Amino acid sequence: MMLLPCPWCGPRNATEFRYVGEAGPRPDPASTTPEEWRRYLFMHANPCGPVKETWYHRAGCRRYLAVERDTATNEVRSAVDSATGVAR
C-alpha cells in the first residue's frame, strides 16, 4: 500500500486518489503546433527517480494536488494543493 500525504486530509491510501499524470507547463493552444500538443498530451518522461506529478483526491477533499514523488522508492517529498498552494 502506498500512502499519499494529502495537505487537507492527512496521509491516505493511494486508492483514494486518481493519478492525473506528470506535471508540466501547458502549451498555449492558440500558438502550439499539433505535434507539440500531442507531445504534451501523450508523451511522458517516466523517469526512475524524483518526478513532479498531479493527483486528484477523488475520495477525500476533491482537490488536485501537486506531488513530488520518487518513483523508485515512492518517497513523497512534498504535496501541496495545486490551486491554493496549501501545504501541510
Next chain:
Amino acid sequence: MSDTTPLARGPVAVATPVVRDGWELDARVATGPLTLSDESPLAKVHVRAPFDGASRAALGVGLGRTARGDLGTGDVLVVGSGPGEWLVLGAPGTASALRASIEQRLARTGEFTTVLDLTHGRALLRLTGPTAARVLAGVCAIDFSDAVTPDGAALRTSLAAVVTDVVRDDRSGVPSYLLHVERSSGQYLADALLDAGRGSGLEMTGFRGLG
C-alpha cells in the same frame, strides 16, 4: 379520485414501515448495543463557500470538525466536510426553510456561495455502539481511535469503496458515526456494514433523529 399524499422513502429497505413527517420509516427497535439506522429523512443542505472567509465564521465550524447550533430552523449539526464545503443536517421536513435561512445568512457576507438542498439525493446512516469503530475498520483504512477521530471529527474517505462523509457524533458518550453517501449507494453501504458487523452483533434499528 383517490387521495394521494406524497411519501418519501429512504434508500434502505424497511421491514416494518410506519409513516412520520411524510417519510416511510422502519419501526424496528434493536435491543443490542450495536445498531445501524437509516437517518435519510434528516434535512441535508450542502454549502460551498470560500474556505477561510466570513462564511466559515457565519457557519461556525471549519474543515474536519462539527458544531451544533441553530441557523434559524431549530437544532442543526453543521459539518465541515471538505475545503470550502459544509453539510448542514436538520430535523425532517425543515430542508427548504433551512436552505433559505442559510442562504440569507451567507448573503450578508458578500462572498460567492452556493446552498443546495440534497435531502432526497443522499443517504444518511448512523452506526452507534461501543464497538462501532471495529465495524468501520472492516470496510475502511482510516484509524477510528479516539486519539485520531474524537467526538466532533469529520472526514471524507472511502468506506467499502464508496466515497463517504464520516461524522463522529457520539450519543450520551457512546461512539456514533453518521455516514453520508450518494443515495444510490445507501443500500449497498448498509449491507456492507451489516456484513462487516455480523460478528459484533450489529442490528438494524429505526430512525433516531439528530437529538
